[in-house]
Amino acid sequence: MKFITENLTEIKDIIEYCNVEVPDYYKNIEEIKHNKNIVILGNFDGVHKGHQVILQKAVERAKDKGLKTIVYTFSEYPKNQQTKITTCSEKAYFLDKNKIDYLCLEQFEKVRNYSPEEFVEKVIVNDLNAAEVYCGFNFTFGKGKSGNVETLKKLLEVRKLKLNVQKAVLDDDGEIISSTRIRNYIKEGNFEKVSELLGHNFIILGEVIYGKQLGRVIGFPTANLKFENKIYPEFGVYGVKIHIQGDEKIYNGVMNIGRNPTVNVGILSVETNIFDFNEDIYGKIILIEVLENIRYEKKFSSVEKLKEQIGKDASYWKNKIDKYQKEKENR
C-alpha cells in the first residue's frame, strides 16, 4: 500500500515496522492522477468487520475493472482523539492487510470549509480521479457535515460517477457493528467481543522506549511503549501476543497498563513481559495483540509481593496458552 500524506510522523511506526520506503507525497499524488480509481470514503476507526465488508467489495470491484483503490480519510480528526481504536499507523496496518492500494491521510483543516459540491469537484473528481465511490450508510461530508449519502449520490450522478453505499453490517445477534460498541467492550475488558466485532484482535503498535529499568531487577523485564492518543483498556494486566519488527516469530506475554502504584512513579505506562525472550529491543517497533483481561492493576505492600503476583499472572497465561494449543491440536 502507498501513502499520500504530508504528515510523516503519524505513519513513522508503520513505515518502520513494515520496512517500506518513506513515501514521496508529490510522486504518489501524480501517480493516482494517472490511474482510474475507486475512492473509499470514511473514518475507518478500528477497521472493524463492517468496514472490512466495504473494503472487500471495493477491492473486488477494482480487480474486475482494472482500477486502483484509494481510502480517503483524515489524519488528525478534530474530536475524540482519546477514543480512537486505531492510530493512523494501526489503521494503515489493517488497510494494507485488506489489500488497499493507496491510503490518503488528508489534513482535516484543508477541506473543513468545502461545501459538498466543492468536496466532490475538488477532492473526489480532481485530486483522486475517481471512477467510482464507496462509502457506508451513515457517511457525512462537507462543511458542518452538511452532506450525506443522498447528497453525494446526486452530486456524483451528474458527473456520471456511481456511488456504492454499504448498508449497516450486523453481528450474529442482529446488532449493528459500530466503533462505539467496540470502544465500550474495550473499556469493559471484554476482548472476546472486541475481537468478534473487529474481525481481528485489538492492537497496540509502537516503539520500545526506556522505562525505569527495574523490570530486569525483579526478574520480569518489560518492553515499554509510549502512550498514544487512543483508547486503552482499563489499568490492568492482559494476556497478549507480541510481534517484533524484523522477527518472524510470534511471542506470547503479559502486558500491564497503568501507573505502577507499587513503585510509586505515577507515570502512565504500557509494558509487556515477553515469554521466552531475552534481547535488547529498545528502539524497535512492536505490535501487541490484546487477547484477555487477567486482572486489574493494584498497589502491593512490597515489590516482593508484586513480583510474586507477576509470576502468578505469567503462569496463569502460560497455562491458558497451553490449553488453547491442546484444544487446537485435538480439533
Ligand SMILES: Cc1cc2nc3c(=O)[nH]c(=O)nc-3n(C[C@H](O)[C@H](O)[C@H](O)COP(=O)(O)O)c2cc1C
Ligand atoms: C504482568 C505485570 C503485572 C503488573 N502488575 C502491576 C500491579 O498490579 N501493580 C503495580 O504497581 N505494578 C504492576 N506492574 C508493573 C511493575 O511495577 C513494573 O513492571 C516494574 O516496576 C518495572 O517497570 P520498568 O519496566 O519501568 O522497569 C506489572 C507488570 C507486569 C509485567
Ligand SMILES: Nc1ncnc2c1ncn2[C@@H]1O[C@H](COP(=O)(O)OP(=O)(O)O)[C@@H](O)[C@H]1O
Ligand atoms: N523477555 C523480555 N520482555 C521484555 N523486554 C525484554 C525481555 N528481555 C529483554 N528485554 C529488553 O529489556 C528491556 C526491559 O527491561 P527493563 O528492566 O524492564 O527496562 P525498562 O524499564 O527500560 O523497560 C526491554 O525494552 C527489552 O529491550
